[in-house]
Amino acid sequence: MIPVRDDLRALDGYHSAQVEVDVRLNTNESPFPPPDGFRDALASELSRVDWNRYPDRSAHALRADIADLHGVDPTQVFVANGSNEVLQTVLLAYAGPGRTVATFEPTYQMHAQIARVTGASVVEGERGADFTLDPAEVERVLAGAAPDVVFLTSPNNPTGLVEPRERVEQLLASAPGLVVVDEAYAQFSDWTALDLVDDSRPLVVTRTFSKTWSMAGARLGYLVGPTWLVSELDKVVLPYHLDVVKQLAGRIALRFSTEMNERVATLVSERDRISDALSALPIDVFDSGANFILFRPRDVDGRTVWQQLVDRSVLVRDCSSWPRLDNCLRVTVGTPDENTRFLSALTAIVNDDT
Template sequence: MIPVRDDLRALDGYHSAQVDVEVRLNTNESPFPPPAGFADAVASEISRIDWNRYPDRAALALRTDIADMHGVDPAQVFVANGSNEVLQTVLLAYAGPGRTVATFEPTYQMHAQIARVTGATVVEGERGLDFTLDPAEVDRVLTVHRPHVVFLTSPNNPTGLVEPRERVEQLLASAPGLVVVDEAYAQFSDWSALDMVDESRPLVVTRTFSKTWSMAGARLGYLVGPTWLVAELDKVVLPYHLDAVKQLSGRIALRFADDMNERVALLVSERDRISAGLRALPIDVFDSGANFVLFRPTDVAGGTVWQQLVDRSILVRDCSGWPRLENCLRVTIGTPDENDRFLTAIADILKA
């Protein structure tokens, strides 16, 4: 057996428990399939693909459509196989051996995971007990470690917290390197850092089609950033990395923006309903600007609640084993019927 790289031996892969249940509320996907007409449109367009030819390496048509949606230049857009490959490409270009990447924990686990896989050193800033980020802690991390890349996730995963605009401004004013704002759940929030992107700032904003566009099965993500940064990513991305079907599907999805906006409004309403229902129980509930809610039962162990939900064929995410998230669970917002079932079940569990 050939040993893996020394710096990878202590790492584990990313895992999310998958259990055969009737109600799956653990992976932050959209609970709805794509809008009516999407699948037929994709099928029709696929029939005209030149299968014997490589796809457009630059994915220019898709980048142009995304740029039009955000009012930017296509040269400011980079697309890849899910936002995780977007993050990996950025870190391959701007992190790696001898460089430092900063995160503020708890936050999305893959930021640190991908950074370590590229060979970078990861440093972790600490959030408060309410998961907010103290400006003094930001200054400490930037001053002591001088990171080449710093991540800020808004809304944050797994906490749901929406970072204030002034926190991004603080990073841009003080960070010595690249600032990456991960906005996988931005459509559910009340603000975005996209309007802060310009040629003079080392800022990129990443997005995904997995959530509001109901395309988790397609794995498509993108970033918006300065043109000079996007141009550098071409040095590390694999040739023809984005296949023709994915490029086509992404363009077709953008035709259904009105449907997406309606779903966002419904999910935000359901999120608020779930938060209110949980607050009526012996549970600490954290404010969320995403399509999920993080909560902590106060009288029963989180792992016990998780198992009793599974016993009722409902799966949520058990975060209780993660650092700084003792006893915490996270529920993805599902359909109204799924949310009813979840609220009824957890009320029965805690009242018992």
């Protein structure tokens, strides 16, 4: 057997429990499928695809449509296979061996994971007990590590916290390198860093089609950033990396923004309902601006609660063994019926009803 690279031996892959249950609320997907019109339009377009030809290498039409959505130039948009490939491409270009990437934990695990896979060193800043980020801690990390890339996730995963605008502005004022704001859940939040993006700032904002556009199965993501940065990404991305199906699916999805906004409104309303119900139980609930909620049972072991939910055919994310997240679980906002079933099951568990 040939050994893996020395710097990868201690790493684990990204895992999320796959359990057969009636109610699956562990991976932050949309509980709603795309509109029927999306399916019909995609099927029609696919019937005319020249399958023997390579796709548009630069996805010009998709980039133009995304640019139109956000009021930017297509040269400011980069698209890839899910936001994780977007992040990987950025790190291949701006991190790598001899460079440093900074994160503020707890946050999305793949930022540090991808950084290490590219060969970069990772420096972890610390959030407070309430998961907020102290400006002094930001300055400590920036001054001490001089990172080449800094990640900030808003809303943060897994905590749900929405970073204030002044925190992004602080990073832009003090960071010596690139600032990446991961906005996978931004449509559920009340503000976005997109209006801070221009060619004078080393800032990129990443987005995904997996959540509000109901396209987790397609694996499509993008970033909006300075033109000079986007042009550099061509040096590291594989040729023809984005297939014709994804390009078509992304363009067609953008025609259904009204339906997307309706789904977001429903999920935000359900998120508030879940949060209110959890707050009435012996549970610590963390404010969320995303399509999920992090919570911590006070008197019951988190892993035990997770298993008892599975026993009732409800699956949430077990974060109880993650660093800094002792006893925590995370629930994705599902359909109203799924949410009611989750709340009923959890209420019975924490009240020790058999």
